[in-house]
Amino acid sequence: MIGTIKRRVFKVQVILIASISTLIVSSSSNVWGQSQLIALRQCVKADGRVMSKGDRYWPPGSPLCAGDMIHPENGATVKVACYLNRRFLYINQHNVSDPANKCARPQATESEQYQCTNLKPQNCPTDFKGPGDDTVPKPRLISPYISDGSILTTQPLISWRAVSGATSYTVKIEGNDVNWQIKVNNTVLPYPKDQPQLKFGSTYRITVFAYQGNSIISYAPLLISVLPKKEQLEIASLVKQINEFKVPLDEAAVRDLDTIFMSKNLVNESIETLKARVAARSQNPEVYRVLADRYLEAGLPDEAFDKYTTAERLAKSNGNSKELSKVQDGLKLWEFITNYQRARTGPSSNDERI
Numbered sequence: 001m002i003g004t005i006k007r008r009v010f011k012v013q014v015i016l017i018a019s020i021s022t023l024i025v026s027s028s029s030n031v032w033g034q035s036q037l038i039a040l041r042q043c044v045k046a047d048g049r050v051m052s053k054g055d056r057y058w059p060p061g062s063p064l065c066a067g068d069m070i071h072p073e074n075g076a077t078v079k080v081a082c083y084l085n086r087r088f089l090y091i092n093q094h095n096v097s098d099p100a101n102k103c104a105r106p107q108a109t110e111s112e113q114y115q116c117t118n119l120k121p122q123n124c125p126t127d128f129k130g131p132g133d134d135t136v137p138k139p140r141l142i143s144p145y146i147s148d149g150s151i152l153t154t155q156p157l158i159s160w161r162a163v164s165g166a167t168s169y170t171v172k173i174e175g176n177d178v179n180w181q182i183k184v185n186n187t188v189l190p191y192p193k194d195q196p197q198l199k200f201g202s203t204y205r206i207t208v209f210a211y212q213g214n215s216i217i218s219y220a221p222l223l224i225s226v227l228p229k230k231e232q233l234e235i236a237s238l239v240k241q242i243n244e245f246k247v248p249l250d251e252a253a254v255r256d257l258d259t260i261f262m263s264k265n266l267v268n269e270s271i272e273t274l275k276a277r278v279a280a281r282s283q284n285p286e287v288y289r290v291l292a293d294r295y296l297e298a299g300l301p302d303e304a305f306d307k308y309t310t311a312e313r314l315a316k317s318n319g320n321s322k323e324l325s326k327v328q329d330g331l332k333l334w335e336f337i338t339n340y341q342r343a344r345t346g347p348s349s350n351d352e353r354i
Contacts (some may be wrong), residue, residue: 049256051088061245062104081238085253086262100280136222137165138335139187139208145272145298149265150225150230154198155191156268158206163186163204163218175204201228227264235260238353250284253277258290267298278307285314285323292330301337308334321344 025034046063054076055061058068064080070091072078077092082103089103113174140161144151150339158171171189172181180195198204202225208220227235242256253273274291277284295304308331315324 009162028300034195046255047084048080048082049245050078051076051081051238055079060241061247062307069235081256083257086259087309137161137163138218139166139169139207139210141208141220141222142300142303143268143269144206144222144224144337145294145300146224149267150227151228151266151268152266153237154200154226155193156198156224157188157190158208159188160208160220165212167213168211169210170209172207172209173198173204174207176202178204198224198226200226200232204227227266231264235264235266242330249280250277250282250287254284254290258294267294270294272307283314283318285311285318285320285327287311288314289323289327289330292327292334296330296333296337300342304334305338 003245005259013252043063043065046065047136048064050060050062050064050070054072055062055078056071056073058064058078060071064070070078071078072092072128074093077090080089080091080103082089084103087103142159142161144153144156145157160169163169168183168185169187170181170183172193173179178196178198180192182189182192204226206224207221208221209216211217215331238260239257242252242260247256253276257273258270261267261273271291271294274287277287278291281287288307292304292311293305295301295307308327311327312324312331315321
């Protein structure tokens, strides 16, 4: 009997130290072994979270780490949020061999090869000059923060970088049953309350015109799409679940909510969520590093650099070597984008930092 127990404990230890980066569906009936594995494991950083009922051992809200296995009950499908690839898996007993049921970081699909992301910085917008005149910069749009995706809000805040020599700006929005323009003297415009809201599932063009006196000196357009209502409700339901799980706020922002939003390429919502943690004076370097990553995806390298440097300082002070390594990788990407931009458009405000 003692020998049997030792062998079982040894089996648990082997599973615990295995370097496995995927979630594996198992139909094992060894209840004792799985229960001991759950009880004995030490999970420093989760790779995902159970989002639904249906697993024999993991209740909804359970974090999942390297080596953890999903055991769907008969007829059940378990929903899992994967942090590494920012996707949701639906695991049942009939897709055990399906390679899609993995939480490993995926290779970019053909359509993703041309998206602006922190892994594909060469696809990010880098031409900030005015039309027909390479000496006049555009009023570079900052928010809504968007690369190649959608937004949730139907009343987005609109902001842009100031243009040297501009005395005023005009913001114009055109699209489905929306057509208005407003002149302002600053670089931030809350969505006007007296104008019709954007519609779910519709695409709009925002254009900011920079004026010097009565003459347009440059302009910058941006296409935005509002997520369809059905998908909006799905996102809202997932966010509600995370709130009910009572996940620590920093952890929720950098893992769960970021996964939820980025599964639909909602860069704007991820940035706004992470900015709220910064405003709350978070001392977690991961918050600043992930925010910097999202700024890169939105084509905003200046904002990214500021957050990377904060993340670097916090990682060093906390002795967090793994996070520091990720920050340094991010800074290399930032340098690539900045050098690429400088080669095409001339020196920027951050050139002395390279």
